Amino acid sequence: MALINIDDLVGGMLLAEDLFTPSGRFVLAAGASLQEDHLKIFKSWGVVEADIDEASLEEEYHQNQELKAEFVEQAQGYLVPRLILNDLDSEPLVTLYRHVLHRFTLNMQKGWQPETFSEIEMPENDEGGQQPLGVPHLLRGEVDIVSLPTVYTHIVELLNHPNSSSPQIAKVISKDASLTVRLLRLVNSPLYGFSGKIDSVSRAVSLLGTDELSTLTLGITVIQQFQDIPSDLLNMDSFWRHSIRCALFSKVIASHLGEKAAEKYFIGGLLHDIGRLVMLDRMAPQYSVAIVKARQKHIPMYRAEQDCLKTDHSIVGKLLAEKWRLSPALIRMIGSHHSPRLAHYSTEACIVHVADFLAHACGHEVMLVNEVPELQIKAWEETGLAEKLIAPMIQQVDAEFNDVVRVFFAESEPVG
Numbered sequence: 001m002a003l004i005n006i007d008d009l010v011g012g013m014l015l016a017e018d019l020f021t022p023s024g025r026f027v028l029a030a031g032a033s034l035q036e037d038h039l040k041i042f043k044s045w046g047v048v049e050a051d052i053d054e055a056s057l058e059e060e061y062h063q064n065q066e067l068k069a070e071f072v073e074q075a076q077g078y079l080v081p082r083l084i085l086n087d088l089d090s091e092p093l094v095t096l097y098r099h100v101l102h103r104f105t106l107n108m109q110k111g112w113q114p115e116t117f118s119e120i121e122m123p124e125n126d127e128g129g130q131q132p133l134g135v136p137h138l139l140r141g142e143v144d145i146v147s148l149p150t151v152y153t154h155i156v157e158l159l160n161h162p163n164s165s166s167p168q169i170a171k172v173i174s175k176d177a178s179l180t181v182r183l184l185r186l187v188n189s190p191l192y193g194f195s196g197k198i199d200s201v202s203r204a205v206s207l208l209g210t211d212e213l214s215t216l217t218l219g220i221t222v223i224q225q226f227q228d229i230p231s232d233l234l235n236m237d238s239f240w241r242h243s244i245r246c247a248l249f250s251k252v253i254a255s256h257l258g259e260k261a262a263e264k265y266f267i268g269g270l271l272h273d274i275g276r277l278v279m280l281d282r283m284a285p286q287y288s289v290a291i292v293k294a295r296q297k298h299i300p301m302y303r304a305e306q307d308c309l310k311t312d313h314s315i316v317g318k319l320l321a322e323k324w325r326l327s328p329a330l331i332r333m334i335g336s337h338h339s340p341r342l343a344h345y346s347t348e349a350c351i352v353h354v355a356d357f358l359a360h361a362c363g364h365e366v367m368l369v370n371e372v373p374e375l376q377i378k379a380w381e382e383t384g385l386a387e388k389l390i391a392p393m394i395q396q397v398d399a400e401f402n403d404v405v406r407v408f409f410a411e412s413e414p415v416g
């Protein structure tokens, strides 16, 4: 019997044990021979792995899973400098490093190459030609990247109105075609694992409830608003891939811990670095000084921001979240993801802090600097997560990642 990741399952393998979804729904009985159609259903129901009869594994599978010494060495050479800010001799880093090394070695064997940074030129004088802007100034402006789209404001007004009804809310959402398409894609994705297809906003409202729906609408409208901010300094694709990975880790950790309303954590993870986009948009020259310093000194970006700009992206994000009147929980997730201590190690702050670390450590995307920020052990301990959950959490995020990227970033063709 061998536990095989969903991406490595192929037709013809035999199930050694009954298969269930992560939420406990029965999928297929032990002894069944997997067919191509099964694999699609498994994915859409959020199945992450299956127990397979060893005798039915092809020789090719074993060869693909075998780690080759030269690639192990390459992966170590890549990962050790990336994790330099963390103590790899203590738990949970020991367990995490073992899994991450295995994962990167396999990916390198399959031909994956690490991303390289584009060089950033130091502006002529040390201040980037200009003084850093104060935070209040950052969040002001005529061309307002920092106000939420009216559709979201309208929905929140309706939700707060005691007499508003689900059909009214559905009607407002349906007026925005792109929002509707993305919302339906999201509720039909493995993130939710509903068995039947949800093809109308009013059905989504009645299945999810208004709170959850407004949280998802928030995530989608913010991404639409910020998606196309041009930046010479930051690869936006990497930024959003990191944000989605952090969103998935936040949700997976929250559900392992039995937290209710896991979608709140998903959106908190998705928006945790949003302050960085405001800083890049509003003071790119000064920000480039912080990037150069972070790379020279091998320190995390938020520390370089504090040194050079007298603030950091978590503070800017927090103020933005307050301006948007987001919930106190979301404000804590965004504002304290690098300093959970400031939020008194609240569950929200600790979960997003750990999720951000896992997203950096496991992600292929590298943002601005090479080093993964340090995992604060106290925050890890506060979550109460067991080390043995690290591997299943990584697998679950990997299994859902591409589908969620597609939900947010594929062109808006109708759900069909």
Ligand SMILES: [Fe+2]
Pocket: 272, 273, 302, 313, 314, 337, 338, 356
């Ligand atoms: Fe951050």
Ligand SMILES: [Fe+2]
Pocket: 242, 246, 272, 273, 356
């Ligand atoms: Fe982050």
